[in-house]
Amino acid sequence: MSRPLYCFYISLLHIAFSLLAQQATCNRHLTSLVPPTPLVLPYHNGPLLTGDSRSSLQVHLLWYGSFSPSQRSIVTDFFNSFREPTVNDHVVVPKQRTNKQHVVPSVWSWWKVVASYVDKNNASVANVVKLGKQFSDTTYSLGKNLKRVQMQALILKAIKSKSLPRGSGMTNLYFVLTASDVLVERFCMNSCGFHDYTRLPLEKSTTHGHLLSLPFAWVGNAATQCPGLCAWPFAIPQFGPPNPPLLSPNQDVGMDGMIINFATLLAGATTNPLGNGYFQGDASAPLEAATACIGSFGPGSYPGYPGKVQVDSKTKASFNAFGSRQRKYLLPALWNPLTLTCTTPQ
Template sequence: MISLVKAVVFLSLVQVCIGGGRGLTALVQQPPLVLTYHKGDLLHGALPVNIVWYGRFTAAQRSIVVDFLTSLNQRTKEKSPAVSSWWELTEEYSAKAGRPSTTNVLLGKQVIDEECSLGKSLKRTQIKDLAAKAVASNGITLVLTSKDVAVEGFCMSSCGLHDSAPLAKGLKEKFAYIWVGNSETQCPGQCAWPFHQPLYGPQTPPLVAPNGDVGVDGMIINIASLLAGTVTNPFGNGYFQGAATAPMEAASACPGMYGKNAYPGYAGDLLVDSASGASYNANGINGRQYLLPALWDPKTSSCFTLV
């Protein structure tokens, strides 16, 4: 059986349904959140990420994603705050567990399936089949579906997931995979917030997307969230809180937080590009700007943001 390590992303529902202002709970001292380490494997070292592009993506859209993945390891080469500084926090999980702590993302092979070989309405089980087209031993396969591809549960319960499967039939060794869908036309109010007005809650004006693409900039948020969850809980026995089938992980432990002073419905105090008016909190290669989610910091047991 496939180990179900589902990091289902309820970003919009958690972020905006609670209300638009600070409630009384903001005045109450909350106990620190703790993600428990369950003694399982963590991903570390050279970490190849292979991509399956399912459906039609433009060259510009692909470059946004590829530049983000490449930026994860460009230490000291980017303007501050840097994408690589955000990624370095995931290494603290391995260090705390007494494991090798360096995690270097390597861009692997890319498989393009523009004609949608399995159709444009996918079951969750078919995501695993697509991931198998680009298996990465000791790595991650990233399956990305285009805006006209429907996936079971997409928008209704999740914006993406991560899971694992055997490298080959009969083998115990597994590979990790992630799926994220482009929500531009299906549910941007759920999966592309804060670059689109939320489906629920206060209808605050959306932020300007840093790369000019609401769907793909929203995908970056979900890719980042699930990458962090995959590295720190790849096979369901790493760092998480709650049930293993629906765990609270590195990023999902800090929902809706992108900058300081964030609260439900407000992403936080972010950087704003003077030319484009776009909101962001991280710099990447090729002059890219990205909005990345807060991560739970195992040193402080609190949510960490770059700005």
């Protein structure tokens, strides 16, 4: 049986409370007389997703419902971005007064912060994230109104039918992505996604009675259900001042919102896969690598304002990280265990 570990949601009310608490650590004010208290996510001595011997983590996707090829490519290109970028991937800007070149923030540089988390054996979170197997359930086999526990059922069913591989150790992570017409329990009420884990019996050739921990996560497309909550800042906020939304970099508010939530869950699941990794607060609703910095995407962020991010000169879309094939993404700030501060892509 699995037990709930994580409830992730984005609303401006939540952002207001969480960002006020983190602002002292993310933004140092020169007028402050008292040094800010560092933000700390205690380590609870549990395992992290450290990957295999090559330090890579396999992420397997279960697409539930209807997704267009262009929507799928936004996600698959995101996975192809977990490597050091080249000139062909994105813009390279010459540094002033030097002949050297400066590569702008990327998905790869963003992930380096997550990879700086280490376990009790000094093993780090996987340096490389790779796209594993994909399976599409386009027939809505469990209907269009799902319970949260059914995410686990979908993954186990796909593993049993060999549509998805049976993972081993802490080297695999499974994601369920639901389409915009799928209703999920608590979606848009207090949740845009969650991560959890379940147990699988080991193969018959191994010791009887042992179980395999299988981390998994779910994220939904909020384009038509609650963009102001789960696709912010690419939509007018559902709560708070009706500030104009940012333009989404891939011209798909639902999918660009999913990338934000996907990245948040990916960071949380790798650094706290079984509920005894890095987190602060109640283990049933913890602050994790990205949720400790929720609502922050660039320098100067404050409640309801995502911070200063880059703007594409042609499309006017907002982003803070480049990916493969000249993709652009908006990724959440991460708690940096080396500096004890929230770090935006750089």
